[in-house]
Amino acid sequence: MENTQPEGGENNRDLEVAPALISVHPTQDSVAITVGSDLRVFDLRGNCAVTLVDETGEAFHKDSIRAIRYGANGKLFVSSGDDKLVKVWSTDSWRCNASVCSEKRVSAVAVSNDGLYVCYADKFGVVWVVDLHGLDGNETLVNKKASPLLAHYCSIITSLVGCSLFGSFLFFSAWDVIFVGNGEFSPDGRFIVTADRDFKIRVTVFPKKPLDGAHEIQSFCLGHTEFVSCLAFLFTVDYPQGFLVSGSGDSTVRLWDINPGTLLDTCEFGSKAGIVDYKGNEVSCSTVTDLCTIPGILLVSCDLSSQTFGAVKVISNMGDSFIPTSLGCSSSAELLWTITGVSKPHGSNHNSLTCVRVLSGFKKTIPDAALPELTVVEDNEVPGAEKLLQKLQGSVTVEEEVFLAAAEAVKTSMCNLLIKKQYTTEKREFRKRSRNDKKTKQ
Amino acid sequence: MLENEANPTISKSTGLPRKHFYRARAHSNPLSDSHFPVPISPSHVDFSLHYPQFSCEVSCIKKVQFADIGCGFGGLLISLSTFFPETLMIGMELRDKVAEYVKERILALRATNPGQYQNVSVVRTNSMKYIPNYFEKGQLTKMFFLFPDPHFKEKNHRRRVISPHLLDEYAHVLEVGGIIYTITDVEELGEWMKTCLDNHPMFEALTEQELQADPAVKLLSTATEEGQKVARNGGQTFQAVYRRIALSL
16 A cells, blocks of 8 residues: 655655764773664774674664663663664674564663663654563574553653662663663662653653553653753762753753652753753753754753752854764763764765764862863774774764765754644645555554 | 623523534544643643632642543533532533533523532643643542543544553542543443553442442433433443552552
């Protein structure tokens, strides 16, 4: 059954490009990036490029990868996206352990700290959980079935964050699903936090038997006036239960206490917040630009004792045309890895572009209320240096013209993901004529 | 104030709005993004506008406790209002014209019955998406789902107002011990709703004695226009009334 193509070049899938993503292993053993359907990993300990092994029925990803994440214990890596496959990889052998089929395209993934569950969110707003028990790294499990965990009614889930109390790891979010640990071992207070395009953040209790579904909602964090694009948890030894930070298209970053769902503080910065990354007491935000505002990275400090945001600084030494599409760092949080890039636009002459830049300057001891000075690390001083850049970028250096050409594509793709399309009434009527919600034949 | 001369939509004899001018399709798509204002959070809703006589209590202590989801032309709310005069209740309706009708009806009743109907109001919204925006955790004591749209086709089942995932949200806004009332004249839908509620760990069915003792149960099949139509046609109704319980660990 053929879908009739609406006229006017409205075939979004062709024009859509996927922004590049980066994720760093918790102890910086490796760095993984994706651009389009290509997953590239560099082993930092062994200082060599990694060759992925995938012997499951569906080898590698066939369509744009939209979400990647390392498990907090560093043993597992998950990737997923538009090809509706969620792949779980072992970080020792870089072999694909399991390949789970999703009904819809996936927008976010996460792994629990203990490595027993993988959660992924699809474009219909349902969060699914897969049980990984019995996976010891040598077998390849295919055809694992996922159970529905919870759902946001028909709203694309933009970010998933879990807070479970086993171990103490930091984690980072970039439109991804993450589980974070807290340090205390207690049966209560295990949450999974999900955010969607309808401005809502939902905090749900992560149950002992996730396969039966997560029914108990702890709270809703309501306050954003635009899509919520990203979530992260901030916590320190003094505040182990942590506070939630969310970034949104309403140009604010907000601080929440998730237990009652109260808003603690709001930080405005006059441009849309795309990605939030956490580092010690600072929050780094990458801004989405669709109005000519600040491209780049903002650093926001957060004082957990007074539960407020502090100083905000724009990191301006990245260069005007470098629009980061993803941020990542390890638990020790010494370096901030950033990436910009898009997959190859369909039918265009350009190749996919990726450029990795690393920022350093996050020292442990800085005076209170001051933000660290961040410097861009020179290419030859980046961990892994040329070999890493060669593997991840595809070339050691990236030309300035290629950047500029791709910058527009990057902006468009980021906006498409987050902002709901507004159709005129005529267009809506036309769209109704070509239905695409018929059940696919099994 | 209502101007009966200038406004022909209000009947001259009873002072109530005439349904003729508020006809709307029975069906509305809950998935579409309609263009009505949505409150950012429950604290952003000015309930004193809905209940002017209770305005001082509403701002500090009194909260809405009954919600009629998909209230239609307001039949149930009007009956409940006199039965529970001290309880604040609200109807949620997706269809513009119908919500407008209910609003006019309440205003007319308040004018013709001084002191009464001050505890009932209506809001036009998509309850499947925005219930958490109106109600805080554990705020409601009763929720009503009377004759919801059956969405017969299997691919449309996800549009049903009672579904496993939406029950999580309803359990969130209902207090422990709060009651959810559902009724329908479509047997398959009745089975579906009962199954969803049975399978949900935070709801348990009311016993026969409890059903007999609850005055609201009788209103389910008699108070609404839809219910009266079913009775007229000699149809059968299927109800499922459940209590919100705490999740056993």
